[in-house]
Amino acid sequence: MKITLKDGSVKEYNEAKSIIDIAKDISEGLARVACAGEVNGEMADLRTVIANDCELNIITATDPKALYVIRHTASHVLAEAVKRLFPNAKVTIGPAIDDGFYYDFDSEPFSREDLDKIEAEMKKIIKEGHEITRFTLPRAEAIAFMEEKGESFKVELIQDLPEDAEISFYDQGGFVDLCAGPHLMSTKGVKAFKLTSSSMAYWRGDSSKARLQRIYGTAYNKKEELAEHLERMEDAKRRDHNRLGREMELFTTVDVIGQGLPLFTPKGTKMIMKLQRWIEDLEDNEWGYMRTRTPLMAKSDLYKISGHWDHYKEGMFVFGDEEKDKEVYALRPMTCPFQYYVYKNSQKSYRDLPCRYSETSTLFRNEDSGEMHGLTRVRQFTISEGHLIVRPDQMVEEFKGCLALAKYCLETLGVNSDVTYHLSKWDPENKEKYIGEPDVWNQTEQHIRDILTELGIPFVEDVGEAAFYGPKVDINAKNVYGKEDTMITIQWDALLAEQFDMYYIDQNGDKVRPYIIHRTSMGCYERTLAWLIEKYAGKFPTWLCAEQVRVLPISDKYEEYAQKVCRELKKAGIDATVDSRSEKIGFKIREARLDKLPYMLVVGQQEEADNTVSVRSRFAGDEGVKPIDSFIADITEEIRNKTIREEMQAEENK
RNA sequence: GCUUCCAUAGCGCAGUUGGUAGCGCAACUGAUUCGUAAUCAGUAGGUCGAGGGUUCGAGUCCCUUUGGAAGCUCCA
Numbered sequence: 137m138k139i140t141l142k143d144g145s146v147k148e149y150n151e152a153k154s155i156i157d158i159a160k161d162i163s164e165g166l167a168r169v170a171c172a173g174e175v176n177g178e179m180a181d182l183r184t185v186i187a188n189d190c191e192l193n194i195i196t197a198t199d200p201k202a203l204y205v206i207r208h209t210a211s212h213v214l215a216e217a218v219k220r221l222f223p224n225a226k227v228t229i230g231p232a233i234d235d236g237f238y239y240d241f242d243s244e245p246f247s248r249e250d251l252d253k254i255e256a257e258m259k260k261i262i263k264e265g266h267e268i269t270r271f272t273l274p275r276a277e278a279i280a281f282m283e284e285k286g287e288s289f290k291v292e293l294i295q296d297l298p299e300d301a302e303i304s305f306y307d308q309g310g311f312v313d314l315c316a317g318p319h320l321m322s323t324k325g326v327k328a329f330k331l332t333s334s335s336m337a338y339w340r341g342d343s344s345k346a347r348l349q350r351i352y353g354t355a356y357n358k359k360e361e362l363a364e365h366l367e368r369m370e371d372a373k374r375r376d377h378n379r380l381g382r383e384m385e386l387f388t389t390v391d392v393i394g395q396g397l398p399l400f401t402p403k404g405t406k407m408i409m410k411l412q413r414w415i416e417d418l419e420d421n422e423w424g425y426m427r428t429r430t431p432l433m434a435k436s437d438l439y440k441i442s443g444h445w446d447h448y449k450e451g452m453f454v455f456g457d458e459e460k461d462k463e464v465y466a467l468r469p470m471t472c473p474f475q476y477y478v479y480k481n482s483q484k485s486y487r488d489l490p491c492r493y494s495e496t497s498t499l500f501r502n503e504d505s506g507e508m509h510g511l512t513r514v515r516q517f518t519i520s521e522g523h524l525i526v527r528p529d530q531m532v533e534e535f536k537g538c539l540a541l542a543k544y545c546l547e548t549l550g551v552n553s554d555v556t557y558h559l560s561k562w563d564p565e566n567k568e569k570y571i572g573e574p575d576v577w578n579q580t581e582q583h584i585r586d587i588l589t590e591l592g593i594p595f596v597e598d599v600g601e602a603a604f605y606g607p608k609v610d611i612n613a614k615n616v617y618g619k620e621d622t623m624i625t626i627q628w629d630a631l632l633a634e635q636f637d638m639y640y641i642d643q644n645g646d647k648v649r650p651y652i653i654h655r656t657s658m659g660c661y662e663r664t665l666a667w668l669i670e671k672y673a674g675k676f677p678t679w680l681c682a683e684q685v686r687v688l689p690i691s692d693k694y695e696e697y698a699q700k701v702c703r704e705l706k707k708a709g710i711d712a713t714v715d716s717r718s719e720k721i722g723f724k725i726r727e728a729r730l731d732k733l734p735y736m737l738v739v740g741q742q743e744e745a746d747n748t749v750s751v752r753s754r755f756a757g758d759e760g761v762k763p764i765d766s767f768i769a770d771i772t773e774e775i776r777n778k779t780i781r782e783e784m785q786a787e788e789n790k
Numbered sequence: 791g792c793u794u795c796c797a798u799a800g801c802g803c804a805g806u807u808g809g810u811a812g813c814g815c816a817a818c819u820g821a822u823u824c825g826u827a828a829u830c831a832g833u834a835g836g837u838c839g840a841g842g843g844u845u846c847g848a849g850u851c852c853c854u855u856u857g858g859a860a861g862c863u864c865c866a
Contacts, residue, residue, distance in 0.1 A: 246794080335794065335861030347793065350861070378859090383801080391839080391857055451865080470866095499866085504791050507864065519866065610866090622866055660866055691823040718823065726827035740825060752826065 138189045152187035155180060155194065162194075172205045172318045181318035183270045198357060207232035209268070209320045210258075210329050210355040211239045216311040217257035218243070218351070221250075227313065228289040228339065228348055235365065235618060236354030240337050242289060243349050251331045251351065258329070265324040266309030278303035282314065289339065290314045328362035329355035332369075372616035377669035378510030384674050384732070386665070386682075387511065396508035396515035398662065406682035406711065408518075408661045412496055414778075415520045415545070415658050423541055423657075425494035425522060430474035432498060436464040441635055442473045443571060447604045451501050467500035471521045472654060476636045479525050484640040489650060490526040490534050494657075497521035511666035512621055519660035524653040525638065531628070531651045536587055538626045538655040542611060543593075545658045546624075550780045551613065551671055555623065557593050558610040559584055560601030570604050572631045580628045581607045603654070605631045616670045623663060627654040675754060675783060678734040679775040685712040686733050687749075688724045690740035692716070697744040701737060701764055708768045710775070725752065734781075735771065755781040 139147040139158060147158065155173035173180045174193040195202050211230035214237075218225050222243055230239030246254070273281060275297060282290040293314060294303055306315050308323055320326070330353060337350040356362040373379065381387050386404030393399065400408060419425035436454070439445040444452070453467040468474065475493045484491065498518045507513050526534045546552035562570045562577045570577070584607055588595045595609070602608060608627035612620045629652040633639070639647040658664055668676060678684055685705055689698040698714045705712035715724045721738060728736045737749040742761075749767055751759040762770075774781070 333794090333860060337862050338792085347862090349793075352861085389857090395857080501865080504864070506791060506862090509859090513865075517866070617860095625866065656866080663866065688826085690825055693823070720822095720824050720829065721826055722824090723828055724826090729827060736826085738826060742825085750826080758826070 137187065139186065140189075140191045152185050154185045155182045158186070158194075172202065174201070181270065182321055184318075202357065203355075204232045205318050205320060206326060206357060207237040207355045208315075208318070209323065210326045210353060211237040212268075212306065212308060212311075212313055212315070212319065213258050213261050213323055213326055213329075214239045214254065214331070214351060214353060215241075215313060216261055216308065217254045219311065220261075221253060221257055226287055226289055229293070230313075236332065236352060238350050238352045240339070240348040240350045242339075246349055246351060251333075254351070255331045258326075258331075261308075262323050262326050264309065265322055266311075267322050268306055268308045268319050270304060270306050270319070272302040272304045275299060275301050275303055278305075278314070281305075285312075287314075326355055327357065328359040329353055330362060330366065369617075375616045375670045375673045376510075377512075377615075377666040380674050381511065381666065381669050384669075386669070394515070395505060396503055396513065398511055398514060403682040404665065407676070407680055408665060410680055411658065411661055411664060412518075412520075414548075416494075416496060418545075419494045419520070419522070419541075419657060423492070423537070425492045428475055428478050428493050428495045430471065430478065430495060430497075431468070432500070433465050433467050434474070436466055438473050439466060442632065443604065443635065444469065444473075447569075451503070453500050453502050469499055469501045471495055471497040471499070471519075472523060472632065472652075473636065475523045476525075476632070476638055476652075479638060480636070484525075484650075486527060486640055486642045486648070489640055490524050490530050492522065492524045492534075494520070494522035499660075511662040512615065514662055517660040517662045520657045522655050522657070524655065525633075525640075525650045526653065527640070527648070528630075528651050531653075532583060532587060535584070535626065535628060535653055536591065538653055538657075539587070539591060539593070539609065541657050542624045542626065542655075546611070548778050549658075549664075549668065550677065551667065554671065555611050555613045556620075557588065557595035558601065558612060559588065559595050559597045560603075560608045560610050561597055561599050562602040562607060563600035566600060569600075570602065572605070576630055577602075577607065580630060584609060584628060603627050603629075605629050608654075613667055615667075621663065621667075623659040623667065624656055625654075625659075626656075629654055675732045676734075677778060677780045678771065679778045681732075681734055682711060683713055683731070683733055684710050684775070685735040685737060685771070686724075686728050686731075687712060687714045687737045687739060688721060688728065689714070689716065690721050690738065692718055694740050694744055698739050701739060701749060704764055705768060708772055710768070710771060729754070737767070753781075753784075755784055757784055 137149055137152075139149070147162070149158075172195045173182060173184060174195055195205070208231065211232065215227050215230055218239070218241055219227065222241075225241045225243035228240040228242060230237065275294060278294050279291055282288075282294060297303065303314065304316060305312050306319050331351060332354060333352045335350050335352070337348050339348055354362070354365060356365060381404070384403070385401050386407065387398045387400050389395075389398050416427065420427060433455075436445060436458070439449075439452070448469060452469050454464060455466065456464040458464050475495065478493060479491055496518060498516060499521075500516050503513060503515055508515070524534050524538070543552060546555060559581065561581050564574060564577075567574075585597075588609065598610075601610065606627055606629040608625050610622045611624040613623050614620050633649045633652055638650055638652075640650055642648045668680065687698040687702050687705075689695050695714070695716045698716065702712045702714045715728070717724070725736060725738075732754065734754050736752040738752060739749055743749055746761075746763075748761045748763050750761050751767060753759050773779075
């Protein structure tokens with residue numbers, strides 16, 4: 137057989153050979169650093185025996201793909217350590233994940249001290265340097281083997297595999313675990329790891345099943361890489377909006393007001409208002425939207441028509457008791473039906489469509505108490521909501537427009553490169569969660585697929601993520617810890633117009649059902665602000681800053697001039713203040729820097745005499761002396777264009 | 791909702807085996823009037839998240855409860 141290696145060279149063998157033996161044949165050194173193989177592009181265990189011609193890439197420890205194998209092996213070492221220290225714990229599953237690995241155990245909860253002990257035991261196991269070997273058993277024998285060991289979760293896993301499957305196990309010095317692999321050749325290969333946390337997880341992610349204890353860890357090829365990773369996590373903590381946003385006094389929460397109900401301070405409010413005014417003007421003046429203003433609550437009847445009462449009642453704040461009260465009201469969890477009735481207010485001609493309605497809409501959702509997080513998961517939020525009532529023939533064009541608007545908003549905020557686009561589809565296996573016919577679902581999904589492809593937007597498809605009335609495009613972003621949240625959603629709805637008996641009159645004088653697009657341009661303001669805090673670590677583009685300029689008089693003598701400068705800035709629509717405390721200039725600059733202000737204007741004798749300001753910015757440090765008018769012209773331009781200036785390096789946290 | 795961890799002055803923290811409540815920064819007052827990241831001195835501030843229990847005595851031990859963090863599930 138012929139083995140084609142990565143560099144194009146070809147090795148020929150007369151008999152089948154394992155990847156590790158091929159590596160040894162190439163060089164002993166290569167065999168020592170080999171972690172896995174890639175056979176015709178597929179990850180494979182080093183022990184995999186190759187019998188046919190193929191392309192083989194031997195993955196060494198420095199290859200990023202090797203991390204997956206190192207971490208997977210680390211999770212087995214973790215399992216062995218736990219079994220040694222807690223013999224009653226049962227093992228379940230332990231995969232490698234994006235930035236580490238975890239292993240779920242059926243056990244008593246682990247404390248941090250437990251984790252430290254487990255970590256020490258793992259180091260011991262690694263030092264012992266057990267060779268890792270692989271063997272397989274027929275299904276029935278595999279079940280018996282795991283039953284004998286009392287590993288009931290493993291038994292369940294094997295039972296789900298096909299009857300004729302050969303079940304693979306890995307043995308590291310006597311500790312045997314059911315596993316598909318791949319793994320390193322020895323526990324010695326795990327050189328740098330750390331257990332980071334423990335938490336609860338459900339068996340197979342199902343809250344009705346057993347509660348397991350999950351231990352998270354991370355592993356790298358080198359100690360330095362691990363240290364870098366831990367440093368990145370520290371940096372993430374510093375950027376965390378829930379911490380930084382409170383520290384910068386953008387928002388706060390109060391126990392007696394309630395969970396998931398943040399209060400915005402004047403500073404945070406100013407930022408949100410800047411976003412809101414931008415979006416409203418943009419939609420109304422440039423994208424043809426009409427603004428609506430509709431009630432924050434309605435009778436339950438409304439939600440019964442929309443289907444939300446059946447599909448979403450648990451998530452709503454409802455007043456009154458359906459049994460006792462004549463009328464039950466609920467705070468709105470969405471804006472859809474309200475805007476439909478705006479549409480229905482008058483009879484529409486095909487010439488009136490599309491009707492693009494938009495509203496800065498406050499919504500209420502009764503999240504479970506454990507779901508709340510900072511500004512990203514709250515019980516009351518305000519969204520740049522909108523519904524487009526369109527003719528079926530306009531649907532594709534309008535859907536494209538919504539995507540283009542969302543993309544424009546993301547680009548303006550400088551975050552478009554940080555998002556992923558998802559086509560969220562229904563789940564044909566779970567029909568009762570959705571309304572409408574399978575054909576309609578498949579067709580609309582194909583339309584959206586075509587639109588995304590045509591716009592050249594890369595996307596992934598997610599089954600079972602659709603709204604109950606239609607498929608959608610979700611635009612997701614990761615937070616500092618790598619967890620994804622939906623920022624923007626654009627939904628295709630060919631069904632709800634029927635429920636609300638919405639129609640327009642076509643050219644022939646007939647009533648026709650319109651289609652509806654549910655969409656947001658910039659998502660909800662709370663979540664967007666959270667995202668911006670983390671993206672910019674609090675150092676926002678000038679146009680978004682609540683305080684854009686601070687005038688710093690050298691001493692009390694120049695306060696009057698400072699006030700005059702400040703008045704002129706404010707007259708030009710710039711958010712400016714004066715720091716008139718009797719402090720040294722160095723101290724004032726320090727504080728302005730810690731407040732992450734974009735511009736500081738130092739004024740003293742010289743500036744007052746010349747009617748100038750001495751400009752110091754977050755972006756370039758000392759920018760020199762400028763006439764007041766020219767500074768105002770420059771910053772006005774920067775604000776108008778929503779320029780994102782590059783930050784100055786270093787000088788942090790002195 | 792579930793599991794673990796956490797809660798001490800505005801913020802960040804210390805507080806030994808149970809024995810008088812502490813530090814840094816911020817705040818306030820006074821002095822200082824200063825040229826690009828911290829001027830000096832002084833003052834005030836706490837039912838130790840809340841409720842109950844054990845004890846001669848609880849910030850510390852036990853129970854209940856509220857809030858926060860991470861994770862699971864769910865979602866914008």
